[in-house]
Amino acid sequence: METLNFEYEAKGPLTRRAHVGVVGSGDLEVLIEPADKPIAQVRVRTSVSGYAQVWKAVLDRFFSHFEHAARVEINDFGATPGMVALRLEQAGELVKP
């Protein structure tokens, strides 16, 4: 297991929270909720070590259009980058103001 932390700039607050997915084979869960600080903080715990660069690329893309102050927790059980992107979009959709 590897734990990774990321931070992104945020422009506005978030008012809702959401939970999607499951920590099952090839899947992940995403918890997203309003943050106290005016940034988006992401903590990733993944069962597959050594993919920090791939996580950064997937998260960079998501936070290029998601600009809310949020606390995001990801518990990953070997999801592909495509799966991760879809789960992030699903969570982002649910907390949309």
Added chain:
Amino acid sequence: MTPTEHCTDPTAAERRDRFLSRRSVIEMRARERAQALLDPGSFRELLGPFDRLESPWLPLQGIVPESDDGVVIARGELAGKPAVIMAIEGAFQGGSMGEVSASKIAAALRLARGDWESGKAILPVLLLETGGVRLQEANLGEAVVAEIHAEIIALRRHVPVIGVIHGMVGCFGGMSIAAGLCSYLVVLPQARLGLNGPEVIEQEAGIDELDAGDKQMIWSLMGGEQRYETGFADALIEDDAEQLRQAIRDLAARGLPARHRSEAVDDYQRRLAKIDPTRPLDGPALRRLWPQGDRQ
């Protein structure tokens, strides 16, 4: 073949429409199952993901935990009456019972008993999708699974405790005992129920004893249909949320059984006496020896 060709036979068309209108329980995740069983809008989760009551033991062993530790406790109403659904998530660690996940179920059962003792009715429903105790949490998990057993026995004095095994993980180990303690058990054909899982039996006793890869044989021994036909389950339904809701309502309406399955020790001793251990026995032969209505 085009889709319209199926429609030439009216019964086939009916069967197809019925199949398509089903909402598969197996394809849902634990939280969705709880939502599907409760009346729309009544679902309220206790100790949900944002309470972050996750396993403290899994990360220490390099295993990613889940924010709800793989158990969803949902309060709500089923057909207008208070209910609590305890749903195990089979996709997370095989639905295994750790210290936290098992404690959530034991505590929910205890709260339901508290409700009854103070005069409030509530229907408890267990969705058992579990390989049993979580090996990484060993004795801690075992201890709380035993607590679940004790709580089921204490609660079933007040109200039928209804267990459901839908598949595809099945229900094994200490939680198969929990299934046996339930007042009523609902199974799907895809379900399996056994104290030891087939892989464990193969590993411990050898492939000559049991070939865990032989799916047809495994289901003929411990599959949902076999368990129903031999009287270990009270309802056999198709993979559909509405049928499951109806089955739970029907069983709850029966009230407490005259005698719980786990109290019928003499029945089961009589059944065991019918078996000649020197001769091979398979699923169909067991159905003839132990027909469904044979118990009690």
